[in-house]
Amino acid sequence: MFEIAELGHTLKKSDYNEQVPELRTRLLLAQQKLMNCDFPVIILISGVDGGGKGDVINLLNEWMDPRYMQTIAFDEPSDEEKERPKFWRFWRTLPSKGSIAIFVGSWYSDPLSQRVYGEIDDNQLQIELMNIKELERLLFDDGTLIIKCWLHLKKDEQKKRIKNLEKNPDTNWQVTERDKKHLKLYDDFIGVAEKTLTETSTGDAPWHIVDGSDIRYSSFTVGQHVLHRIEQHIEERTAQVNSAKKNNGAPYINPNQQSLLDSLDLSLKIDKKSYNEQLDYYQSKLKNLARIAQQQKRSCILVFEGWDAGGKGGAIRRITHAVDARNYRVIPVAAPTDEERSHHYLWRFWRHIPRAGKVTLYDRSWYGRVLVERVEGFASVNEWQRAYSEIADFEDALVRHGILLLKFWLHIDKDEQLKRFHEREQISYKKYKITEDDYRNREKWDDYKHAVNEMVTRTSTRSAPWLLVEGNDKKHARIKILKAYCEKLESSLQLPK
Template sequence: MFESAELGHRLSKADYDEIEPQLRTDLLNAQFELLENKGFATVILINGIDGAGRGETVNLLNEWMDPRHIEVHAFDKPTDEERERPFLWRFWRALPAKGKIGILFGNWYSDPIGDRAFGRIKKAHLDQRLSDLNRFEAMLAAEGVLLIKFWFHLSRQGQKKRLKALEANPDTRWRVREADWLFYEEYDRYRAVAEHVLRRTSTGIAPWVIVDGTDPQYRAAQVGNTLLEGLRRKIEQVNKGYRARLTAAPLARAVDERNLLNALVLNQPMEKKDYESQLEKLQGRLAMAMRSEAFAKRSLVLVFEGMDAAGKGGAIRRVTQALDTRQYQVSPIAAPSDEERAQPYLWRFWRRLPRRGKVTIFDRSWYGRVLVERVEGFCSEADWMRAYTEINDFEDQLVSAGAIVLKFWLSVSDEEQLRRFKAREEAAFKRYKITPDDWRNREKWPLYEPAVCDMIDRTSTENAVWTLVEADNKYYARVKILRVLVDKLELALNK
């Protein structure tokens, strides 16, 4: 894969001086067209061999274009806060908004390549990580992100020559560290791993561009032209209204119309006295589990979804009553803000993930993509169809990072929902809970029901199982949620 980059490509100073002014002008024009239409974000990954000109190229792009609209992120070893979240968390947070260009130096490829090259992980672990990265990049592309991946390459001899030249110049000697020579000694092993990684992750939607780092002028022209071509092509697609086409097979429907929701017996018996007795015991168990040393090494993510007036808020309050207020955060999810619309749809949830020893409770969640956005037509069929896999990947990443993920769907009957709606309208202190949208959504329940069933079928996984809650009786619903929560939490902490 690297052979063509070792040919020693050259560009004379005269040729470079001739093309550089027009290239700079064209890049700047493309950048401002991107900024004006805000149709997509651009993410540039900078990877490669030490001494191949990565840093110089980043500085050059900032010089050629308007640096106010370029966000450069250089990643070093993860902080304690970053280690307590999924591997991709710190990169998720660095993604640029639509209209912006983000340059990620030392990105999601650096650690996997280095860890494998120096024997810290096995090949199977590396390949699993690469599969995860391919799916992540596919999601970014489907969300409209222009992803350009540069690998700056030098031959072993070329790297040695470069390091010696830097050391020989008093003005650049400081740039050569002992670690650079140690890396040079491991060049062959690093190159073999890098070649494997690039082959596994150079895809149709996010191919690698190999940049010959031998000649600074050729390198600059290659990177500039690649970026310009990518920007122009993407801007043209956005201006023409290009959208991804749906290729998935249609979702099956039960012939007898029996499904996960209409098979529930929603009015489960429980008296108030029994409820109060069980509530106190379950909240006590929950409090003890959350104070344990085992939980200090984990985190808890609770997802509450359900029909309007199904009792999500009341159930959440019974959970938080058992928790230290410093330990949890409740995140009620409404329509996305302008800032959130400028990012991939999962971005606003990535930002709210808890650290170890903490809890985040989502009152509605990322499942809006396959529920309200699907039913209301806020996203295309291609968008919500691919979201099932993206959500499963996201939740798997949470679990792999030590999170315990529990998801609850609360259902009420048509008659009970109507009774609660009317009660809310009649009680002055509950009127804020009922809106015209609630009545409109009630009329659309025949459309929501199959969407909910598809959601449960496709996202109830071994790592994040859905719990269906019969919620006509609020006492029963609250106790069931607490019991499932406590049982699964204790089981996870005792492993």
């Protein structure tokens, strides 16, 4: 239990004026070092109303270089944010490597407030805090430094602070009816806050409790803490990166591992007449179901993975043909841009999560971390190995929000792939699809097959299973995918009788 009631620290003005210049200098030097590092910094400033959060944040911005630091305030979520998973609003604002973001309000604000007002019970709060710890662990594992500061006031001090703010014409606008209401709920708020801080103060992201009664003391203390954490993390991260370079050996592949792909019957075919009939039937059905899904605000995410020339593009076009172009978006995933590389690898996918009633189709996806990045060595062994659980948590968050998630692996054999490569080279509007990398990747066919097998085994969950599609016959693959999509929509929507 945090003893956050035993406070009362102050800092003389003369001591403050004497010590701040050195602190500012060291903060700026640390910030310059950070600019060349491979991790970002997130500073969470939380605490009781009237605790001086705004004053501390303003001073941090004054003391440090604002060009490489941004302050982001989170208030009530917008309609756009409400239509997506709750962490979406935070993911999209994550700082890039080498920079700092100060979050005013954070992923703690809603669970804490909801528990104080009785909107959730202790069990639900525990679940929320568990999800928060998973988020922070995911960011920390990727190198992110999370600094969490809680500015505290005793009840009498908070009441006095709010009255003083209210009396001053220059500051009375800061006091809202919500602040007054929170003052009456002080004891309840502190009880929930103690539980929250205790549960979420981890070795990776500990809470630092600061007395907020004296702005000089609180701002100087927070500044010192930020400086210490950044300097420490730079040192630790440098050692970790150097150690990883020395120990990053080739991934182990079990040659006797049973392959799920080998169990697929690639001889499955559909004749042209049957294909045209079923294509018309399922596209008509999908057109109706997609319209109902849009009306009922059910979002859909479709993930397409598979071999080069496996038929992903053709399958996607048969789906989009049946969906209103205003309601879907196709995201073709290639090598990450410089901006994307400066963030967590999931960041570029979170940005495209669809709004309520919309559809996003990913032509390749976040699974690149455990496929091409693994096989080609673009991700370290530690990075792609932990990605399995990170992806599972990410997809679980999508499904819990109510998003329909379908994942397709389009499988063809090596001979069929080579045949399609040659065919594409003879067609003017398909030549662009063939590159030297496509032929080079064939040399690592077995490595990719083992990676796919492990991917499917470890990330096919009850809420987000993989559908393996026999793709040697394009017509069979397209119908299987359309049928699966229709069945998923049909079982998830409230359809008229």
